[in-house]
Amino acid sequence: MVDEVVRHFGRIDILVNNAAISGLIPAVERLPNEIWHHQLAVDLDGPFYMSRAALRYMIPQRFGRIVNISSFAAVRTGFVGGVTYTTAKTGLLGLTRQMAYEVAQYGITVNALMPTGLLNPRVLRLRPDWVQGEGPHRAIHPEEELGWIVAHLCHPNMTAISGAAIPVDRGVSNGIGDFAELKRRSGKDTGD
Amino acid sequence: MMMFGQLCDLSGLVALVTGAGGGERGGLGAAIARVLAQAGAQVAVNDLALEDAQATASMIRALGLVAEALPADVADPEQADQLVARVIERFGKIDILVNKAEYHSRAYRPDEIPTEEWQRSVAVNVHAPFYLSRAAVRDMRRRKFGRIINVSNIAAIRASVLHGTPYVATKEALYGFTRHLATEVAQHGITVNAILPGFVLTPKLAALWPDERIARLAPTIPALRAGTPEEIASLVVYLASPEAGYLTGAAIPIDGAVSIVPGGRMDPDNCFV
Numbered sequence: 402m403v404d405e406v407v408r409h410f411g412r413i414d415i416l417v418n419n420a421a422i423s424g425l426i427p428a429v430e431r432l433p434n435e436i437w438h439h440q441l442a443v444d445l446d447g448p449f450y451m452s453r454a455a456l457r458y459m460i461p462q463r464f465g466r467i468v469n470i471s472s473f474a475a476v477r478t479g480f481v482g483g484v485t486y487t488t489a490k491t492g493l494l495g496l497t498r499q500m501a502y503e504v505a506q507y508g509i510t511v512n513a514l515m516p517t518g519l520l521n522p523r524v525l526r527l528r529p530d531w532v533q534g535e536g537p538h539r540a541i542h543p544e545e546e547l548g549w550i551v552a553h554l555c556h557p558n559m560t561a562i563s564g565a566a567i568p569v570d571r572g573v574s575n576g577i578g579d580f581a582e583l584k585r586r587s588g589k590d591t592g593d
Numbered sequence: 594m595m596m597f598g599q600l601c602d603l604s605g606l607v608a609l610v611t612g613a614g615g616g617e618r619g620g621l622g623a624a625i626a627r628v629l630a631q632a633g634a635q636v637a638v639n640d641l642a643l644e645d646a647q648a649t650a651s652m653i654r655a656l657g658l659v660a661e662a663l664p665a666d667v668a669d670p671e672q673a674d675q676l677v678a679r680v681i682e683r684f685g686k687i688d689i690l691v692n693k694a695e696y697h698s699r700a701y702r703p704d705e706i707p708t709e710e711w712q713r714s715v716a717v718n719v720h721a722p723f724y725l726s727r728a729a730v731r732d733m734r735r736r737k738f739g740r741i742i743n744v745s746n747i748a749a750i751r752a753s754v755l756h757g758t759p760y761v762a763t764k765e766a767l768y769g770f771t772r773h774l775a776t777e778v779a780q781h782g783i784t785v786n787a788i789l790p791g792f793v794l795t796p797k798l799a800a801l802w803p804d805e806r807i808a809r810l811a812p813t814i815p816a817l818r819a820g821t822p823e824e825i826a827s828l829v830v831y832l833a834s835p836e837a838g839y840l841t842g843a844a845i846p847i848d849g850a851v852s853i854v855p856g857g858r859m860d861p862d863n864c865f866v
Contacts, residue, residue, distance in 0.1 A: 429726065429727050429778070430730045432723075434670050438720075441715065441720075445766060446711070449706075449711055449759075460704055475769065478773045478776050479773070484770060484777070487772060487773035488769040488773065489769070491765055491768055491770075492719065492763060492765050495748070495762040495763070495765030495766065496761070496765075498761060498765075499752050499757065499758045499761035499762065500703045500758055503703055503752075504703060564752075580776070591776065591777050591780075
């Protein structure tokens, strides 16, 4: 896919690893191999394969920007997703940090965003009750807010921030969570 | 009232330690298996090769303690399931699971990492703890007691000079797995924690690395020395003990404070293979 991009545009400067699978899955003790392997392949192997391919062009041109869309699940747990989501999104921070460390010398930055409470159209359709409405805790808009942060991180002048894992949560996710409430609202199989 | 002498007594508990082969010449896993046995646990010793697993089991039995060698490739889901089944067959249950088996990827530059190197890292460092924990939890929840200890590395919170992207990504993924599993099984009296060792001088490493290389590393650590396998194993014993029932979902660095020293820039002449 990266070769295709370069054939079409002549180069690749920015890679945003956003593709991911989430969704309710069984508790660990009931989780089949197929779900585990498929989700980890998309959510963790995918960003690695894409980054490796893009770096083959970015390193020789001495410029590149990689932004990995992780999740706040990478520092807590994913209640919408399950164990695969938390595991993959946490691994993505390691991928981000080590690549950032190794490619800094080539003018390439690698960062991760950890959004939570994103206004996801699919979630909005499936669970309108999750959306918090307007006001200071309103959902985060994927284009106008998340996209804006990605655009800033990808600016050629943005050379100093690399290897970062940036929470995108309106500053509220550090509060202590309510296990019973999250269980009730998400319908997650928590191994009862 | 509990006496200090009774703390961390693992008598009557059954432990499985993966990647614990090598006996006297083994790595951290062998030391963890031995110290768990010395704390009173009956220990199933896993490694890839039978003779490696037997070396550690014999070392433990020579101390008059209980151990059984159970070889398996834990990255294979069927072998992992069978391994836990064999522990239960031999000892009647599984109380403690120590996921120590790991794959050390070499420090390739990120654009040159072979696909197999990535896939083997994910299989051993992430898939295997999942397969084994899934199987172990099914037994542990019946008795409302279980201890899962995942041996990650300070690479999970910093960058690695020795092992590259696959190692760092998978060791941090293991911490994510630890956190998530902890929330799901806490209600059943099962704790899940990750330990993040720094530089530990095991007999296996001492045989691989020249003395001067080891000597050069010591001053880079605030404690001015490598950790001993016994120091790491003592933390595992504590986490495995009934007393540690409220400590779960944690990632505990045990590294002589090296992970909190500010780091420096990458030295390209000194790291990539």
